[in-house]
Amino acid sequence: MYYDTVIIGGGAGGLELASKLGRALGRKNGPEKVLLIDRSPFHIWKPTLHEVAAGTLNPQQEGLSYSILARANHFSFVLGELVKFQPENKTLSLQAVYHENGEMIIPERLISFNRCVLALGSGSxxxxxxxxxxxxxxxxxxxxxxxxxxxxxxxxxxxxxxxxxxxxxxxxxxxxxxxxxxxxxxxxxxxxxxxxxxxxxxxxxxxxxxxxxxxxxxxxxxxxxxxxxxxxxxxxxxxxxxxxxxxxxxxxxxxxxxxxxxxxxAAGIKAADRNQEYGLPVNRINQFEVNDQLQTPFDGVYALGDCAACPWEDGKLVPARAQAAHQEADFLCKLLLTRIEGKAFDQTFRYKDSGSLVSLGNNHGVGNLMGSLSGGSFFIEGLIAKYMYMSLHLLHHKTILGYGKTVLLALARIMQQRVSGRLKLH
Ligand SMILES: Cc1cc2nc3c(=O)[nH]c(=O)nc-3n(C[C@H](O)[C@H](O)[C@H](O)COP(=O)(O)OP(=O)(O)OC[C@H]3O[C@@H](n4cnc5c(N)ncnc54)[C@H](O)[C@@H]3O)c2cc1C
CATH class of the missing domain: 3.50.50.60 (FAD/NAD(P)-binding domain)
Incomplete structure (x- = not known):
């Protein structure tokens, strides 16, 4: 199997990147050129996992199938877990997929690429x-x-x-x-x-x-x-x-x-130990070291999101947050589209912190907004903070589903909650 651009990991950053690239390349070229790989068949935005854990969000309703997203956004999708990565000869291997009863459903696969983005996220x-x-x-x-x-x-x-x-x-x-x-x-x-x-x-x-x-x-x-x-x-x-x-x-x-x-x-993050085996430099928490264009030392191999150690300001790294993964996906989309056209790209990535919002349950949140009109940071709380927090999830959906489907989905969820109650008890 060969694809021009392969993205491994369809989370907050990888899925947004695949969707934007696919849509920019169009119905004919997108699925031919762009491949997204994930070890799960469906996507859940990670910042909502605490709601799934508490039972206030139903993963069966929340999960979006990668195959359906791929068709809608003009990229290809393959289910599989990355187990080998050879940046020097631009190949990777995906583990075979087995049924619970041990029967092999999909064999191990070898995929070659021209460019690859590692978007593997992190663990605890x-x-x-x-x-x-x-x-x-x-x-x-x-x-x-x-x-x-x-x-x-x-x-x-x-x-x-x-x-x-x-x-x-x-x-x-x-x-x-x-x-x-x-x-x-x-x-x-x-x-x-x-x-x-x-x-x-x-x-x-x-x-x-x-x-x-x-x-x-x-x-x-x-x-x-x-x-x-x-x-x-x-x-x-x-x-x-x-x-x-x-x-x-x-x-x-x-x-x-x-x-x-x-x-x-919930006291800190670390990328997968297996990241040490791919021949790419990693830091002490297994994040791939990248330059200010999110590129590893290997030409055409990039990393974004939680699995990337990207320089920021005052010697710090870009924080492991959904907003960073989102901005990095935007940047790499521009870079990759320019490179696919065979042109040079000389911009560098600069993370802009827009502040943070924290949800404190129903109708309550707190947070700070940065880079506001005042040029500094200002504090918000209560219902406004909660609604702004919820709008971040909607923005992610808008990137991968488009405006119309995001509105329909939000309405469907409100109606479902009215019928079944807020808490999942089964
Ligand atoms: C409970 C919780 C709440 C959070 N709240 C916030 C918040 O309010 N605001 C904020 O900015 N951030 C928040 N975060 C952090 C945010 O979720 C992450 O920073 C963000 O999801 C990182 O995006 P990513 O694309 O790098 O990785 P992820 O979104 O984690 O996606 C990684 C993807 O890679 C796939 N993958 C991993 N390994 C392999 C492999 N070997 N082969 C194939 N596929 C693989 C995974 O299945 C997954 O789909 C929260 C995190 C948690 C856990």
Whole structure:
């Protein structure tokens, strides 16, 4: 199999890039020239995984089939997991696909390319903390679904237990941990509303952060407001606390031990260890080192999003965020289209931080907007922040589905929630 441009990983960045390139090249050339590869047959925007985990978003409705997106946006799609990558002779291999019963469905495949973009995302970083096997992570839709199923079981167990209580510990006070704790508290209240008084139980959600404050990468005011909002929701926020070991029933910290019926680890990212095997330079968290055109040392081989270590300002790297993956996809689309036309491209990538928004559950958010009319950063909260947060998801859908389908999908979801309720209980 040969394609001019191959994108591996159809997440926040890779899928947007494939869609834009395919649409620019058109119905005839797009599917011939552009191939997207992903190990999953359907796409879920990763920043919504905490909602899948809490059960406030249904992955069966949320997931969009890559094959259908490929047809609509004029690119080709192949299901498979990257296992070998040879940048020097521009080939890659995808693992064979097997049925649950062990039968091989698709054999291993070798694909040659002229240009390739690695958009493989990242996973969790436990920083060597012992007991990681006792913690849940939210790396993909399957993880989020597994956690959700476990959470429903724990809710049921707590409802029939003698002490009627449930202890949840979330490690990591970044956006993921903060959003997950708020979303879980909402799921708990929804559940309480569906059961009789005899099955009601108490929940203690504890959010642990090693840094002196949660949302340490955001302005102090955002962090203060988020802490206040979480405490109002009866979520315990322990900042300046380092987890030293995880057990099946507790978390040990440098300040003492905390009981835990379930632990979720959301304290940092690391790209796949396998990235070290591809002959490309990687940093200490396995991100591919790229220059200011997102290119690796190999001609025609690029990386974007969480798996790329791209220089930014003051010696820092571009942060691992959906907005960075989105901007990098835009940049690479222009670069690749120019190169496909056989022309030179001399622009460089500059990440523009537009601020960050954090969802604190239904109708509440906090955040800061950067590069505003004032030229600085300003604080927003409440319903406006929540609506702006939701609009980021819609913007992603607009890039991959177009305006009309995004509006239809949003309306369909509102109607579905009206019929089935906000929480997925099965
Ligand atoms: C719960 C949560 C909430 C978040 N909230 C926010 C937020 O509010 N704002 C924000 O800016 N960012 C947020 N993020 C971070 C954001 O999701 C990531 O920065 C962004 O998704 C990175 O995009 P990407 O394209 O690099 O990778 P991803 O979106 O992770 O996509 C990677 C893709 O590569 C595929 N893949 C991986 N390995 C292979 C392989 N070997 N072979 C084939 N395919 C492979 C995966 O299946 C996946 O589809 C959040 C993350 C999480 C987990």
């Amino acid at each position: 970083n436990f920083f060597g903390t012992p007991g990681s096997e006792h913690a849940y992570v939210l790396e993909n839709a399957q993880d989020a679904q597994n956690f959700h199923t476990h959470l429903l079981n724990l809710f049921a167990k707590a409802a029939y237990s003698a002490d009627k209580s449930l202890n949840v510990v979330i490690v990591g006070g970044g956006a993921t941990g903060v959003e997950l704790s708020a979303e879980m508290m909402e799921a708990y209240h929804e559940i309480q509303n569906t059961v009789g008084s005899e099955q009601r139980f108490r929940i203690q959600i504890t959010l642990i952060e090693a840094a002196p404050r949660i949302l340490a990468g955001l302005p102090e005011k955002v962090s203060e407001q988020a802490t206040q909002a979480l405490r109002q929701k009866q979520i315990k926020v322990l900042s300046g606390t380092k987890v030293t070991e995880i057990f099946s029933n507790k978390v040990e910290t440098d300040q003492g031990s905390i009981p835990a019926d379930v632990v979720v680890w």
